[in-house]
Amino acid sequence: MNLIKWLLLLLGAAYFYYWFKGKERAAQIQLAQAEAEAQKQSVAPQTIVQCQLCHVHLPQSEAMKQEERFYCSAQHLQALDDAGWLGSALWRPSPNHDARPDGCIPDLVVIHHISLPPGEFQKRASTQHIIDFFQNTLDISAHPYFAEIGGQKVSSHFLISRQGQVFQFVSTKQRAWHAGVSEFLGRERCNDFSIGIEMEGDGDSSFEEIQYQQLSILIQNIQKEFPKLQFAGHSDIAPQRKMDPGKFFDWTKLQKTTLIPEKNFPFGLDSR
Template structure:
């Protein structure tokens, strides 16, 4: 089995138990698979947003969707996604609570048809993080704090070179996390080189101080 952390920076791996993040609430999803053998490294984080039903928070429907236990008849909106099988590695509630559904060494089903940094099929070499929210609206401070922490710890284990939104890897098809997401805020919290972020989201480093 390939160890996707082989080429990660040498660092304390204490936050990790294999590809599972120790401080996340673990709820295993059946919606995953192995990463292709030709995948050389996991170097991309993809940020998404989701709420079920749209604009409603805290009801547990996202967790149910990712574990194939959602009651499709519980809300009219669900008829349009009936039978959908998807997942993400992580999900961050409005309160900042972090869930993990898929071992980060495995391929979650979050990106769909996608292309970024010269490569297609971004599920193959990325880690997907869903924020509870509605595209176009703001996100909570607790979510930014959790997102920054988990991104920093992901970069301890995996050689992360890029972070992007679903909208950047599937333009025209996806809009999340949308204009309500504060990319400069995340850039400032992570203190990563601007080149790791999508071109139209980068802030002047002097403005982040």
């Protein structure tokens, strides 16, 4: 009986041993499979994109995206590229431009205001109407006023909406058709040497704080490429025709937030 008892104990011990080793082996196999899967995922090819500004290649997961463009850093996102387009802006190319005169480098920023329809900038549709107008796609049946301007071919370089969105329509290296017949300190044809910035609004209302913030950032970014800029309103260079940006535009605020020397505002900082 004792022998049988010992044999049963040995058989039980052997069974337990092989059962335990089997569980351990299964766990090892499961762990190895998990490690292999993790390694497979870690070496999976990543989508490679190119920085719009410096053209360096980098994984898409590490890039900063603006619309369908990619940038390797915030600094490059906030810069003008070789073609004169600002990375942080929303690009809406306009056909209403041509080449600047040979050797002409912009040294003037002209501030405008615009609302389509006039005075209705509070409506979100106004921004899209402006974009359509600058792209020659404005639906003239959408408002009676649009029939009056539907045939015009105009565009600024930039637009800042009431919500602070910055749109770019024309490269800063190209001549946008924004100023018309104009003169700046004895120099005619201001489109030749200027960059036009539209502020969404009219001459009877104040502009939004976020518009000033975005305007300051925009100007500082442009100045990195064109450091000798002076500043004027459309009314300063075409006083017989234009009144924008109007008496509610705060020139002093613009000067203080950008730290641009007052001498770069030849028409002064008083509202007009």
